[in-house]
Amino acid sequence: MSMRKRHQRIFACWLLACALISAGCAPDEGDPAAVVEQYLRAKVASDMNEMRGLLCAEMENLLERESRTFETVTNVEIQEMACERSGETTVSCSGTIVAAYGAENTEFPLTSYRVVREDDGWKWCGEA
Amino acid sequence: MVTERNRVGTWVRVRGSASDSAGEVDGWVLTGLLTLHPTLRLSQVPVNSELGDADLENIDDPELRRLYAVPVISRVSAQMQLVYQRGRLLGNDSRVVTKVGDSLTADPLYLTVLGREDNELGPFDFLVETMVFFGPQTGVESVAARVGMSTRVVFDPMWTRNALCEPNETPLACEYRLRRPSVALIMFGPNDVLHMDVDAFGSGLREIIEESIQLGVIPVLSTFSSHPESQVWEKTLAFNLTIVDVAEAYGVPLINLWSAARSLPNYGLEGDHVHMRHSGYRYLKFDIGNQARYGVSLRNFLSLRMLDEIRRTLGMS
Numbered sequence: 001m002s003m004r005k006r007h008q009r010i011f012a013c014w015l016l017a018c019a020l021i022s023a024g025c026a027p028d029e030g031d032p033a034a035v036v037e038q039y040l041r042a043k044v045a046s047d048m049n050e051m052r053g054l055l056c057a058e059m060e061n062l063l064e065r066e067s068r069t070f071e072t073v074t075n076v077e078i079q080e081m082a083c084e085r086s087g088e089t090t091v092s093c094s095g096t097i098v099a100a101y102g103a104e105n106t107e108f109p110l111t112s113y114r115v116v117r118e119d120d121g122w123k124w125c126g127e128a
Numbered sequence: 129m130v131t132e133r134n135r136v137g138t139w140v141r142v143r144g145s146a147s148d149s150a151g152e153v154d155g156w157v158l159t160g161l162l163t164l165h166p167t168l169r170l171s172q173v174p175v176n177s178e179l180g181d182a183d184l185e186n187i188d189d190p191e192l193r194r195l196y197a198v199p200v201i202s203r204v205s206a207q208m209q210l211v212y213q214r215g216r217l218l219g220n221d222s223r224v225v226t227k228v229g230d231s232l233t234a235d236p237l238y239l240t241v242l243g244r245e246d247n248e249l250g251p252f253d254f255l256v257e258t259m260v261f262f263g264p265q266t267g268v269e270s271v272a273a274r275v276g277m278s279t280r281v282v283f284d285p286m287w288t289r290n291a292l293c294e295p296n297e298t299p300l301a302c303e304y305r306l307r308r309p310s311v312a313l314i315m316f317g318p319n320d321v322l323h324m325d326v327d328a329f330g331s332g333l334r335e336i337i338e339e340s341i342q343l344g345v346i347p348v349l350s351t352f353s354s355h356p357e358s359q360v361w362e363k364t365l366a367f368n369l370t371i372v373d374v375a376e377a378y379g380v381p382l383i384n385l386w387s388a389a390r391s392l393p394n395y396g397l398e399g400d401h402v403h404m405r406h407s408g409y410r411y412l413k414f415d416i417g418n419q420a421r422y423g424v425s426l427r428n429f430l431s432l433r434m435l436d437e438i439r440r441t442l443g444m445s
Contacts, residue, residue, distance in 0.1 A: 069286050071323045072230075072276040097286075101231070101276045108286055112295070127285055127295035 032115040032122040033083040036091040039124035040110070043069060044076050044097060056116045056125035073099035073106060081110060089115050090128045130168060132176045133159070136201050136433055137252055138388065138419070140173065158391060160420025164251050171254040182387055191365045195351070198372050198384045201434050204441040205379040208346050212442050215310050215344025222444045224265045225435060226309040227273045228282065228300065228336070230319040232352070232404055234273040237424055239313065239431060241411055242266045250415030252429075258436040259412075261444065262311075272303040272312075278320045279332025300336065304343050311438060312340055313431055315350040315385070317367045318402050321360050330370045337378050348434055349375045351386035353423060355394070355401035381438060383430050389423060396423025 035054055042050035048067040055063060070076045081095035093110035100106075114128040133140045139156050146153045156179075159170075182196040216222070227233050241247070243263035249255055271290045272282055281287045283298045293302035304312075314336060320329050333349070340347035351371050354364035368386050375382035389396040398405050404423025407413065412432075418425035438444070 065280060065284060068280055068323075069284050072278050072281065072319050099276070104275065106275055108289075 031085075032089075033085050033091045033093075035115060035122040036083045036093060036113050036124055037081060040078060040081065040093070040097070043067070044078055046070065054124050056118060056123035058116075059125060070097075070099055073101050075100040078110075083110075086112065087128075091115055130164070130173055132174045133170055134179045134181065135175055135177055135199075136181065136388075136430075137170050137254070138181075138200065138429075139179070140170075141176070158417075158420045159251065160414070160417030162417070166415075168251045169253040170251045181384070182390075191369060195365065195368055195372070195384075196387055196390075198351070198382065198387060200384045200388045200430065201437055202375070202382040202384075204381055204438050207379040208381065208438070209442055211341050211344055211346050212310060212444075213344075215346070218308075218344045220308045220310050220344050221265070222310045223261060224307050224309040225262045225311040225313065226268075226303055226307050227270045227313045228303070229273050229313075229315040230277045231275040232318055232402075232427075233313075233315050234270070234275055234277070235404070235424060237406060237410060238427060240266050240268075241428060242432060244411045247412040248415040249412065250417075252414055255432050255436050258439050259432060261439060262435050268307065270303055271306065272299045274299070276319065277316075278323065279316045279329055279336060280320075280324065282316075282332075282336065300339060304340070304345055309345055310444070311346045311348060311435065313348050313350065313383075313434075314340075315352055317352040317364070317371065318354075321363050321367050326363070326366045326370055329367055330374060333371065333374045334378075337374060337380060341378070341380075346381065346438060347378075348381045348383065348431075348438070350383040350427075350430075353386055353389035353392075353395045353397055353404065355397055358401040381434060383434050385427055385430060388426060388430060391420070392423060392426060393421060396426055398423075 039051060039054040042054065043066060046067050048063065051067055052063060076097060076099040079096050079098055081093060083091050083093040086092040090112055092112040095110045097108040098105055112128040114125045115122045116125045129144055130140045131143050138159055140159050141156050143154045181200045184193055184196055187193045187196055227239050242259055243266045271288060271293060274287065282300045285296045285298055288297055288299045288302050290302060292306055337347050349371050351368040354361060358364065396404055404427060407418040407422040407425050409418065412428060414429060419429035
């Protein structure tokens with residue numbers, strides 16, 4: 001194999017590796033529904049760090065309130081969540097967040113959410 | 129015989145000969161603990177406006193003293209006249225009163241019973257007009273009163289549970305938009321005290337007051353009953369004093385439920401030291417003194433009494 005061909009192969013491998021790495025780093029970039037699901041899971045877990053990276057800039061000042069949505073209830077879990085893109089900046093979800101308050105359950109049905117594109121990724125931005 | 133009563137109507141002065149002693153009796157007694165003559169009408173009994181709602185003489189603790197000193201039913205300030213007028217211009221309905229709070233407020237036997245036709249007010253005849261005025265509009269469930277609600281999540285759209293509410297609308301904003309109330313009876317604390325510090329609580333309360341005033345809704349705050357054996361007793365005192373401070377700062381009406389409930393069995397509370405005890409009746413039954421025994425009855429009584437104060441002061445008709 002000539003030196004020239006060897007260099008071409010190395011360059012092609014390098015290009016392929018770069019493409020694979022960049023795709024692996026941002027799997028949700030093109031999937032706002034996945035971002036919404038990720039945000040809702042973080043919210044249920046009161047994971048403020050995770051939520052911070054998924055919340056749009058215009059709602060940043062509400063991060064603390066967002067992370068404390070379920071502070072007065074216990075055993076919070078999402079049941080049968082299924083989200084899909086329903087518009088250019090809208091994701092519609094079915095399913096319910098169920099929580100306990102004392103002996104009784106209280107429910108928070110999932111709804112449609114607004115998403116915006118920021119920092120090369122989709123961000124959750126409240127209800128739509 | 130009953131010679132006078134306090135401003136709220138919860139205490140009456142009784143004078144007369146005791147059947148089992150030679151002397152005369154003369155003293156103040158909780159109205160609800162007496163078997164009164166069925167024809168007695170408290171509107172005909174002179175009001176002693178000088179009488180305080182609590183005897184502070186033997187209370188040394190400064191926090192307790194401050195809490196006891198707050199009247200059970202406050203006067204209605206001139207600022208509330210302006211709020212009411214703004215509300216009228218915005219299209220609020222004079223006859224609509226709503227409720228805002230946690231499970232104690234969401235209780236289906238709190239406030240909603242004002243509209244029942246089988247209510248028995250007993251000697252409290254002076255409250256009938258107010259009950260007829262506000263009662264018919266009280267049967268609607270409030271979006272802003274829900275189990276687990278707090279001063280924080282009342283601003284969280286995820287807690288809005290009504291198909292008529294708009295996306296991103298908070299429970300408070302939705303309730304005010306849908307109902308257009310002139311008055312909101314607001315009580316937070318029993319739930320908040322378990323989950324936040326007193327500064328966050330005060331901040332949430334102020335936000336509620338400001339939004340209410342801006343929308344022409346008269347916000348009526350209320351202290352909440354607490355039990356000395358509760359693990360958060362000291363914190364409940366601090367929270368209640370914050371409610372008092374916020375009410376004073378904004379000049380909004382205040383019901384001192386905490387103080388009034390001191391004379392009830394178990395402070396008007398259930399065994400969990402949080403929720404208020406029911407009488408078992410699904411309507412108001414003041415003729416047998418339920419308001420002197422059960423927390424929910426007392427709260428209904430004081431709410432009606434405060435609405436009466438507001439209606440008369442502001443000339444609502």
